[in-house]
Structure formats: C-alpha cells, structure tokens
Amino acid sequence: MANVLELQGITKRFPGVLANDKIDIALREGKILALLGENGAGKSTLMNILYGLYKPDEGKIFVRGKEVEIHGPNDAIAQGIGMVHQHFMLVPVMTVTENVMLGVEPTKNGLFLDKEKVAQRIHDISNQYGLEVDPYAYIKDLPVGIQQRVEIIKVLYRNADILILDEPTAVLTPQEVEGLFKIINTLIKAGKSIIFITHKLKEVLAIADDISVLRLGRMVGSIEPKKATPEKLASMMVGRDVSLVVQKQASKPKEAVLKVEKLFVRDERQNLTVQGVSFEVRKGEVLGVAGVQGNGQTELVYALTGLLPSESGLIEMQGKTLHNATPRQILESGVAHIPEDRQRHGLILSFPIHDNMVLCTYYKEPFAHGVSLQEKPIYSNAEALVKQFDVRTPNIYVNAGTLSGGNQQKVIVAREFSRPIELLIASQPTRGLDVGSIEYIHKQIIKKRDEGTGVLVVSSELDEILALSDRIAVMYKGQIMDVLDAKKATKEDLGLLMAGIHLSAPAKKK
Amino acid sequence: MTNTTIQTNTTALEQRKRISYGMTLLVVGILIYLFFGINAIPGAQTTFGLNLLGSQAIQVSDLVVPAQGTIYLMVGIVIFAGAYQLARGVKSTGLLIGIIAFTFVTAFLTWAAQDKSFNLTGMLSSSLVRATPIALAALCGVISERAAVINIGIEGIMLMTAQIAVVTATMFQNLYVGLIAAILLGGLVAAFHAFLVIRYKVDQTVSGVAINIIGAGFTSFFSSKYLQGATDTLNNSGTFPIISIPYLSKIPVLGPTLFENNIIVYLMLILVVLMHILLFYTPWGLRTRAVGEHPKAADTLGINVYLTRYVNVILGGMIAGLGGAYFTIGSVGRFDELMTAGKGFIGLAATIFGKWSPIGAFASSLIFGFADSLQVKLQILRVPIPSEFLLMAPYIVTMIILTGVVGRAIPPAADGQPYEK
Numbered sequence: 001m002a003n004v005l006e007l008q009g010i011t012k013r014f015p016g017v018l019a020n021d022k023i024d025i026a027l028r029e030g031k032i033l034a035l036l037g038e039n040g041a042g043k044s045t046l047m048n049i050l051y052g053l054y055k056p057d058e059g060k061i062f063v064r065g066k067e068v069e070i071h072g073p074n075d076a077i078a079q080g081i082g083m084v085h086q087h088f089m090l091v092p093v094m095t096v097t098e099n100v101m102l103g104v105e106p107t108k109n110g111l112f113l114d115k116e117k118v119a120q121r122i123h124d125i126s127n128q129y130g131l132e133v134d135p136y137a138y139i140k141d142l143p144v145g146i147q148q149r150v151e152i153i154k155v156l157y158r159n160a161d162i163l164i165l166d167e168p169t170a171v172l173t174p175q176e177v178e179g180l181f182k183i184i185n186t187l188i189k190a191g192k193s194i195i196f197i198t199h200k201l202k203e204v205l206a207i208a209d210d211i212s213v214l215r216l217g218r219m220v221g222s223i224e225p226k227k228a229t230p231e232k233l234a235s236m237m238v239g240r241d242v243s244l245v246v247q248k249q250a251s252k253p254k255e256a257v258l259k260v261e262k263l264f265v266r267d268e269r270q271n272l273t274v275q276g277v278s279f280e281v282r283k284g285e286v287l288g289v290a291g292v293q294g295n296g297q298t299e300l301v302y303a304l305t306g307l308l309p310s311e312s313g314l315i316e317m318q319g320k321t322l323h324n325a326t327p328r329q330i331l332e333s334g335v336a337h338i339p340e341d342r343q344r345h346g347l348i349l350s351f352p353i354h355d356n357m358v359l360c361t362y363y364k365e366p367f368a369h370g371v372s373l374q375e376k377p378i379y380s381n382a383e384a385l386v387k388q389f390d391v392r393t394p395n396i397y398v399n400a401g402t403l404s405g406g407n408q409q410k411v412i413v414a415r416e417f418s419r420p421i422e423l424l425i426a427s428q429p430t431r432g433l434d435v436g437s438i439e440y441i442h443k444q445i446i447k448k449r450d451e452g453t454g455v456l457v458v459s460s461e462l463d464e465i466l467a468l469s470d471r472i473a474v475m476y477k478g479q480i481m482d483v484l485d486a487k488k489a490t491k492e493d494l495g496l497l498m499a500g501i502h503l504s505a506p507a508k509k510k
Numbered sequence: 511m512t513n514t515t516i517q518t519n520t521t522a523l524e525q526r527k528r529i530s531y532g533m534t535l536l537v538v539g540i541l542i543y544l545f546f547g548i549n550a551i552p553g554a555q556t557t558f559g560l561n562l563l564g565s566q567a568i569q570v571s572d573l574v575v576p577a578q579g580t581i582y583l584m585v586g587i588v589i590f591a592g593a594y595q596l597a598r599g600v601k602s603t604g605l606l607i608g609i610i611a612f613t614f615v616t617a618f619l620t621w622a623a624q625d626k627s628f629n630l631t632g633m634l635s636s637s638l639v640r641a642t643p644i645a646l647a648a649l650c651g652v653i654s655e656r657a658a659v660i661n662i663g664i665e666g667i668m669l670m671t672a673q674i675a676v677v678t679a680t681m682f683q684n685l686y687v688g689l690i691a692a693i694l695l696g697g698l699v700a701a702f703h704a705f706l707v708i709r710y711k712v713d714q715t716v717s718g719v720a721i722n723i724i725g726a727g728f729t730s731f732f733s734s735k736y737l738q739g740a741t742d743t744l745n746n747s748g749t750f751p752i753i754s755i756p757y758l759s760k761i762p763v764l765g766p767t768l769f770e771n772n773i774i775v776y777l778m779l780i781l782v783v784l785m786h787i788l789l790f791y792t793p794w795g796l797r798t799r800a801v802g803e804h805p806k807a808a809d810t811l812g813i814n815v816y817l818t819r820y821v822n823v824i825l826g827g828m829i830a831g832l833g834g835a836y837f838t839i840g841s842v843g844r845f846d847e848l849m850t851a852g853k854g855f856i857g858l859a860a861t862i863f864g865k866w867s868p869i870g871a872f873a874s875s876l877i878f879g880f881a882d883s884l885q886v887k888l889q890i891l892r893v894p895i896p897s898e899f900l901l902m903a904p905y906i907v908t909m910i911i912l913t914g915v916v917g918r919a920i921p922p923a924a925d926g927q928p929y930e931k
Contacts, residue, residue: 053810053931074812089807091800092923102800103811105793112791154811 002065004029004193005081005162010059012045019045020056021217027162027193032184034208035197038237038434040404042217043197044086047164051083052076063162082160084151086167092140096133096150097122100157118157125156129186145176152183163187164195169203170432174462181207199237199434201230201244215239238436248446251470253285257423257454258304263313265296265303272311273299275478281423281454286445288469288486289458292498296478297458298340301427304456305337306330307345318422331360334422338412338429340458342405346412349401353393354382356400357415381418389414390440406437413444424448427458442468462491476500528599531606535592538610543585546621550578556620559629560763566754567765577624584613584620622893633887635767641879642778642840643668643850646833647857648864648871649781650826654700655866656789657822658802658924662718663703664830665854666725671696671834673729676845677737679747688747688839689832696831697824704823708816711928730847737845749843750774774840777832785868798822802922805929815929830854852905859908865919881907
C-alpha cells in the first residue's frame with residue numbers, strides 16, 4: 001500500500017544538541033505507525049517539525065508522494081495533518097464547541113460565530129467515530145479521557161486524515177486506554193492513518209502495524225510487531241539489554257515499622273477522601289497500594305508525610321505516634337518520601353542539584369555550622385551521590401529543572417537514600433519515566449527492602465504494583481477493599497477490587 | 511456512607527455561609543439605625559430633586575420623603591432580609607450585596623439631605639459623566655488583558671493624550687482634531703508598550719510604570735514650560751457640546767442621565783456594547799480570549815499569538831486615548847498638571863471588579879463614578895464629615911472592592927505572561 005507520509009533525512013539541531021539526525025520514517029495509508037523511544041529520543045521534536053512548530057535544518061517531507069514544505073500549523077492542517085498533543089491544547093474555561101472551532105470559525109452574516117453549526121458537526125463526528133462528548137460542556141469540567149476525545153474531534157473537524165497522537169496514553173487510566181484503542185480502530189476503519197508516539201512497549205505491540213524506534217535522535221530501526229517482543233523493543237530503545245521483570249528474592253518481613261489505624265483525612269476542599277484506613281508496613285517488605293487515581297491514595301500519603309493534617313486515627317512509627325507531626329519530625333523519625341509530583345513536592349527546580357541533595361539535612365552538621373551553610377561538604381556530598389546514583393548531568397551546579405524526568409527522580413532517590421531510613425514511602429515512583437529509569441528505580445526500591453527497610457509503594461500502574469509488592473492493598477473510595485498476598489493476586493482480582501467489587505470467598509482462596 | 515458524609519460536609523459549609531451572611535445583614539441594619547436613624551431630626555423631610563436645570567426632559571414633581579421614616583424603612587428592609595437569610599437562605603450573594611448597598615446609601619443620603627434638597631437626577635447624571643474616563647480606562651484594561659498583556663500604564667497614556675487633545679484642538683480650532691490626535695497618540699504609546707513586552711519580553715509592570723512616569727513627567731514639564739505662558743494659543747479649546755437625543759432625552763430622570771451627554775460619553779456607551787459583542791460573539795473575540803487563556807493552544811491552531819496581542823494592546827491604547835481626551839476637551843477645556851488623578855488606576859480596578867468583561871467593567875466604573883460624584887454633592891450639602899475624608903471616598907471604595915467584595919476574580923490564565931514559542 002502507498003505511503004501517505006514520508007520523512008526523509010530530517011535533521012534538527014538545537015544549541016548543543018542534535019535532536020534529530022537524518023531520520024527517515026514512512027507511514028502507510030490506513031495503518032498505525034508506532035514511534036517508540038525514550039524521553040529525549042527526539043520523537044516530539046520530529047513530530048513538531050512535521051506539524052510546522054519547528055523548522056528542520058535538513059530533510060524532506062512527502063505527503064501522498066508530493067514534496068511539501070510546512071512552515072506552520074496552518075500548512076500542516078492544509079495537508080491533512082492533525083496533532084493530538086501530549087499536554088492538551090485546550091482552553092479550560094471555554095466550551096467544547098469553542099475549542100473545536102478556534103482558528104476556523106464559521107460565521108453567520110460574516111461576523112458572528114455560528115456555534116450551532118459547529119455543535120452539529122461535533123455531534124456528527126461523535127456519532128461517526130464513537131467519540132461521545134457534550135458540545136456545550138466546559139473543558140474544565142471534563143475528565144482527562146473526554147478531554148482527549150475533544151482533541152481528537154478538533155483534528156477530525158479540520159478534516160485531517162493523518163493523525164499524530166503524542167503519548168496519548170500517558171495521562172489515561174487503564175479503562176480509558178481501552179476506550180482510546182477502540183476509537184483508534186474506528187479511525188483506521190474510516191481510512192485514517194495514525195502515528196502513535198509512546199514509550200510503553202505493551203501498547204505498541206497491541207495496536208501498531210509498523211514500529212520505528214528512535215534513540216538519542218537517531219533512527220535505530222524498524223520492526224514488524226509480529227517479530228517484536230517487549231525485550232527486543234526495550235533493548236532497541238535503551239541500547240542495551242533491559243530486564244523488564246524486577247529480580248527479587250522472597251521477602252523476609254520482620255516487625256511492623258508503620259502502623260495506621262482508622263485514619264480519616266480531608267483533602268484541601270474539605271472532602272473526606274480517606275475514610276478509616278488501617279494497615280501496617282513491616283520491615284523488609286513492600287506493601288503496594290493499588291487503585292484508580294483519585295481514590296484517596298494521594299491524601300493518604302500526604303497525611304503520612306505531614307503534608308495534610310489527619311482528621312482522626314492513629315499513625316505509629318516504631319511505637320511512636322506521629323499523628324499530625326510536622327514533616328520535619330516525620331523525616332527525622334526515619335521516613336523517606338518519593339512524592340507523587342516530583343516537580344512540586346520533590347525538588348526545588350530553580351535550585352542547583354547540590355542544594356536539592358541536602359534539602360532534608362541542610363540544617364545539620366556537616367552541611368551547616370551554626371547559621372552558615374558549609375559549601376564544601378554540600379558539594380562533595382552531591383558529587384558522591386551523583387556518581388553513586390548515576391544522575392546524568394553536566395555538573396552538580398546546574399538547576400534541577402534542567403534535568404530530564406528520570407534524572408530528576410534519581411536526584412530525589414539519591415537524597416532520600418543518603419540518610420538512614422526505616423520506612424520508604426514512594427508515590428507513583430516511575431510516572432512518566434522511560435524504561436531504563438524505571439528499571440533503575442525499581443532495583444533501588446527492592447535493594448532498600450532487602451536492607452530491611454519497610455516500603456510503601458503507591459501506584460496506579462498495576463504492572464508496577466505487581467512487580468514490586470509483597471502484599472497489595474487496594475483502595476477504593478477512601479477505603480481499603482482488601483489486602484492480598486502479591487504471589488496469589490491476579491490482575492483480574494485486583495481489577496475487580498479497584499472497581500469496588502468485593503471478591504467472593506472462593507475467588508479469594510484461589 | 512461515603513455520599514452521606516460528603517453531603518453533610520457541604521451542607522455544614524453552606525449553613526455556616528448562610529448564618530454569616532445573615533448576621534452581616536443584621537449588623538448593617540443596626541449600623542444604619544445607629545448612624546442615621548438616631549441622628550435624624552424627627553419630622554424633618556428630605557427632598558430628592560428629579561429635574562435637572564436646563565434639561566429638555568419633561569418636568570416631574572420632586573420626591574419628598576420623611577427623613578426618619580425612610581431611614582427606619584431601610585433598617586426594616588435590611589433586617590427583614592437578614593432574618594430571611596438566616597431562616598431560609600438566599601442563593602444569590604450579589605442580591606444580598608445589592609440590598610446592603612441600596613439600603614445603606616439610601617439611608618445615608620436621606621440623613622445627609624434632611625431638611626434640604628438633594629438633586630438625585632443630577633447625581634445620577636454626574637455619576638455617568640464621572641464614570642466615563644474610568645470606564646474607558648477599564649475597557650482598555652479588558653481588551654489588553656483578555657489577550658494577556660497587562661497595561662498598567664493607562665494613567666500615563668491618559669495624561670499624555672489629555673494634553674495633546676487640548677493642545678491640538680486649540681491650535682487647529684477644531685475639537686475633532688484633538689480627539690483624533692488623542693486616539694492616535696494613545697495607540698502609539700500602547701504600541702510602544704506592546705513592542706517592549708511582546709518583542710523584548712520586558713516585564714509588563716516595569717514597562718507600564720515607565721509609561722506612567724514618562725507621562726507624568728513630560729506633561730508636567732510641557733505644561734509649566736509652554737502651556738502656562740500661552741493659555742489662549744495652546745491650552746484653551748472649549749469642550750464638546752451636549753448632544754440631546756430627540757425624544758429619548760425627554761424621558762424624566764433617564765433622559766438627562768443617559769441621553770443628554772457629549773460625544774465622548776456616547777462613544778464610551780457604544781464601545782461597551784460593541785466590545786461585549788465583539789469579545790463573545792465573533793471570531794476575533796474567540797481568538798483573543800484563547801490567546802489570553804492558552805496561547806500555546808491558539809498557536810497550534812495557526813493563530814498568530816503575537817499579532818493578536820499587538821492588535822489588542824494598540825486598540826486598548828486608542829480607547830485609553832479617548833478617555834484621556836475626556837479630561838480636557840470633554841469636560842473642562844484646558845490641561846492641568848496630573849489632572850487624571852489616578853483615574854487610570856481606578857479603571858484597572860474596575861477591570862478586575864468587572865471580571866474582565868466589558869459590561870462588568872462598565873458597571874463597576876459606575877460605582878466608582880457614583881462614589882466620586884457623591885463626594886462632590888456631599889461637600890455642597892455641607893455634611894458634618896471633613897471634606898478630606900469625602901475626597902478619599904472613590905479611593906476607599908476602590909480598596910474595599912478590590913480586597914473584600916471581589917473575592918476571587920479569576921483573570922485570563924496567561925495574563926501578564928510573555929509567550930515563548
């Protein structure tokens with residue numbers, strides 16, 4: 001079948017970086033091309049070139065066999081190319097209709113916006129492709145999955161037949177991902193061609209017709225899904241063999257390090273989001289907390305780390321109550337925290353790496369002497385940690401904000417592991433990270449467990465929970481549905497619990 | 511169980527709100543009684559004049575009310591509203607604020623003018639006239655900030671345009687030349703601001719403050735150096751005549767207020783309506799709002815973010831230029847140093863209080879205009895309040911509104927941020 005889109009020898013240089021180096025890709029008509037690569041491999045740059053947001057330094061673009069020049073989004077749209085951005089390009093305070101019509105507004109009397117006409121078009125597109133959405137709803141009131149539909153409708157409204165989906169599954173729950181795949185199938189049946197950008201291997205194998213892999217701005221190769229395995233793809237992406245399974249021995253749990261009893265927590269909007277949660281974490285084991293995002297996991301972690309006060313209940317660390325203690329008291333009692341939002345709660349992005357490395361200990365010897373900070377120990381501490389935890393950075397003096405997500409997470413892990421800890425609380429520890437970094441972080445967490453630390457892992461990725469945990473607690477609407485032994489837990493059981501359905505007795509035994 | 515807990519929470523919160531609002535109304539009632547009710551002279555009457563001298567409107571008889579009785583009636587209304595609020599609760603917070611404002615102001619005026627006459631129509635008419643430059647400044651704020659450029663230099667633009675309006679109008683012996691000169695200069699200064707903050711990403715506050723300082727310094731220098739020695743050749747233009755709209759100006763009270771004004775007031779009223787339509791019902795408005803909320807989204811849809819911002823800021827400057835012209839050729843016919851007296855800043859407050867909408871901005875400008883003209887009227891009535899305090903009235907209203915009543919007004923999401931591709 002003919003190639004509907006071809007890129008030849010695309011090269012793009014940014015100051016100091018070669019983001020794309022002579023890249024060739026081809027998209028067959030009516031097919032899904034998966035563009036696979038780690039963060040920073042140059043996928044987004046390549047797509048931004050295709051969409052006219054960046055200008056390539058070299059290379060040619062062919063659409064339906066004809067060479068074209070794309071100088072801006074308008075040119076791309078004119079060629080039938082549409083892009084669904086990773087960070088949605090929607091105005092939250094406007095309605096679906098207004099967002100869809102923005103830029104190509106039909107008018108009544110040549111002056112006034114014709115919203116009804118657009119709403120009707122949206123309605124038609126919804127029916128045709130199974131993209132249900134209320135044209136008059138405000139974006140800010142819609143869940144993420146629906147917002148993504150609006151983005152797709154926006155592209156279809158412009159009559160695009162080449163769709164670029166940039167990391168479309170990064171922000172979706174497993175159910176929403178399934179919904180998206182259904183939509184993609186309908187689009188393909190309607191004759192559209194799709195470029196699907198991702199770093200998630202299983203998704204690629206599930207839906208792609210062709211796979212192209214990028215690494216460090218270069219094209220590593222193309223492969224047919226039939227011949228590909230997750231291991232093969234991962235090693236192409238990272239450039240070395242990666243173990244996708246976390247290697248670990250059976251846990252040897254000892255006494256409890258953290259006891260939580262009947263904990264109630266209100267969130268910032270005063271809703272009671274944690275409702276009577278009880279559990280314990282023992283030394284030398286990983287307790288995984290599974291659940292669909294927004295079922296009280298975030299607030300539970302906030303209460304344990306002192307970021308939110310708890311309404312009632314008991315939090316006990318090795319016999320000492322830590323009820324409504326300050327974050328510093330909690331840290332000093334031996335708790336390490338890898339926060340969910342690493343850029344907001346984990347790092348000060350505008351501070352250099354060396355200062356971020358001592359955020360928990362800067363006021364103690366040897367980093368402080370009286371009221372003055374001691375530069376030398378702070379620098380040497382950072383140098384040592386950067387080496388030990390393999391943080392990829394030009395030096396320790398650059399701001400944390402300049403690092404990639406994986407390296408930012410490594411800085412946090414290095415800081416938290418650099419002091420003696422009894423309990424590790426890790427919330428979404430690998431969200432948004434690439435395969436190589438995920439492997440590294442997982443290894444570090446298991447290493448801590450084997451040293452006898454109690455570990456609490458909160459994650460909305462079931463694979464991660466299953467890979468790391470010794471026991472799994474499932475949260476639903478602020479309560480713990482059940483705690484399962486990880487060896488016996490199946491994905492199906494966990495899925496049911498996550499949806500709030502109690503397992504019947506035989507299912508539990510199994 | 512989950513749902514019931516959450517429901518109890520929200521109802522508890524609503525109940526607290528209901529009680530605190532109800533108590534506020536009761537307290538206002540007691541205050542009105544203590545301030546005005548007790549001090550009212552028994553048997554005294556307050557006359558509210560409804561006719562404006564020299565107006566074409568049909569004459570109606572003045573409103574004469576017993577002072578004490580009216581004040582007690584206001585106390586009654588606000589206490590009743592408070593009790594109703596405590597018992598049942600009213601959905602609209604705006605209605606409650608409206609009741610407080612109406613009863614308090616009515617009681618105050620009744621008390622202040624007891625045994626005297628107070629021209630209500632004159633008061634309303636001068637409120638609108640005094641609101642005009644504030645509203646124009648506010649419209650400038652709305653149109654710029656909707657495209658995410660804060661223009662804090664409106665005050666400076668108005669000073670400069672006020673001066674150029676009177677100077678050119680006097681030189682050419684034509685008021686319209688002055689008007690056009692003011693509008694063009696306003697656009698030019700705004701273009702300078704836009705160039706700095708869009709092209710060079712200069713901090714918007716710094717650029718705006720610079721324009722204010724240049725405006726104040728340059729006009730004062732020019733005024734003392736050239737205008738004072740040559741009043742007749744440079745600084746004496748006369749003012750735009752009052753235009754009475756046929757038939758409409760005959761309506762009592764409304765006629766003299768709305769339909770007997772000069773061209774700048776009419777232009778302001780037209781601009782309010784026009785801008786509302788443009789902003790919310792046309793492609794240009796949709797694009798402007800998108801650029802102010804999420805410039806990147808607009809960019810990816812092929813909208814030129816920079817061009818949109820330039821156009822809006824320059825249009826805003828032209829509107830501010832019209833506001834500047836009002837001060838000289840629209841009201842007194844000559845330029846005095848620093849004659850804008852902070853109206854540009856009050857206009858910015860009206861932008862915020864009006865939640866960045868043209869009609870809201872106009873309505874809040876009216877409140878400031880009302881406070882301003884009230885202050886003048888009260889000095890004439892010789893109310894036993896020091897005149898310095900009365901002069902502070904518009905500014906105090908500004909602060910109360912900005913801190914308290916506005917609560918959380920949400921600006922356009924990208925307001926004040928430069929856009930980088």
